[in-house]
Amino acid sequence: MTIDDTRSGLVLPDYARDEASHPPLDSPEYRSSALRHPKQPLQYLPHHLTEITGPLLGQDRCGDTDHDLTVQHDDEPQGERIIVSGKVLDSNGKPVPNTLVEVWQANAAGRYLHQGDRHPAPLDPNFSGTGRCMTDSEGNYRFITIKPGAYPWKNHDNAWRPAHIHFSLFGQAFTQRLITQMYFPGDPLFYQDPIFNSVRDEKARERMICSFDLDSTVPEWALSYKWDIVLRGPQATVFEDEEEDDD
Known part of the structure; x- marks a missing residue:
């Protein structure tokens, strides 16, 4: 069942019935997907007890x-x-407590801290661009970070990626892992980004964009953004190739 509400957040619909909201595994506009997408139809496999109950990723994973x-x-x-x-909410809109949320991102100049990034922008010795936390008993997560910059990525002529933060979530079991991206409101680069536009449904794309939240802004210290994430059930887990994580 598809969840659709007015809050800012990523809602993952039932892809079998809503293909417009599901990025195709082979998106010609996103050139590297030609080498990475599966060549055979995907098969759903039933979850067994070992897949549902472990491994557990608890509070001891976070400093x-x-x-x-x-x-x-x-x-x-x-x-x-x-x-x-x-x-973080489940497919019925209920909070998902005590689940691991991880983020990674470019720095303010639009550069990642890894050897594959050759963008001629400065590295920041005081910013690694990675973080993690556990949701609390009500499913809340919170990160303090630096707003990432846009960066060129050579996918097409004069190609720039909108500012974004990568999220990894594990739901209630390791096999429910979701990797996705959160975008910022009003970005002028949305129209030309094939990753963002691989989600064909306009409303689904809008749910990938966070919302500015004045109530949670800390005066004279930091602006704040809200983004709720709704996970699907165990038979509808979305995975992203690890090789694409830095895009």
Whole structure:
């Protein structure tokens, strides 16, 4: 069943009945998908007890500062400090407590801290761009970070990716892992980004965009954005190839 509400958030519909909301595995506009997509039809497999019950990813996976990407080094990183928070909800709209949420992103100049990124923008020695936290008993998560910059990626002529943050969520079991991307409102690069536009349904694309939230902004310190994430059931888990994580 598809969940559709007015809150900002990613809602994953029933792809078998709503193909417009499901990015095709082979998206010609996204050139690298030609080499990565499955060549045979996907097959749904039933979940057994071992898939549903383990492994568990608990609180011991997170350090005291893992959720705050601005205090993980000797000095503060460059850029605009922001807060990103929201709820993780299951396919029935109920909070998903005690689940691991991980993020990774480019720095304020639009560069990732890995050897594959050759964008001629400065690296920030005080920003690694990765974080993690556990949702609380009500499914809430919260990160403090720096607003990422756009970056060129050579997918097409004069191609730039909109500012975005990658999210990895494990739901209630390891086999429910979801990898997705959160975008920021009003970005002028949406129209030319084939990853964002691989979601054909306009309303579904809009749910990938967070919303500015003045109520959770910390005065004179950081602006805040809200983004709720709704997971589907265990037979509808969405996976993304790890090779695509840096795009």
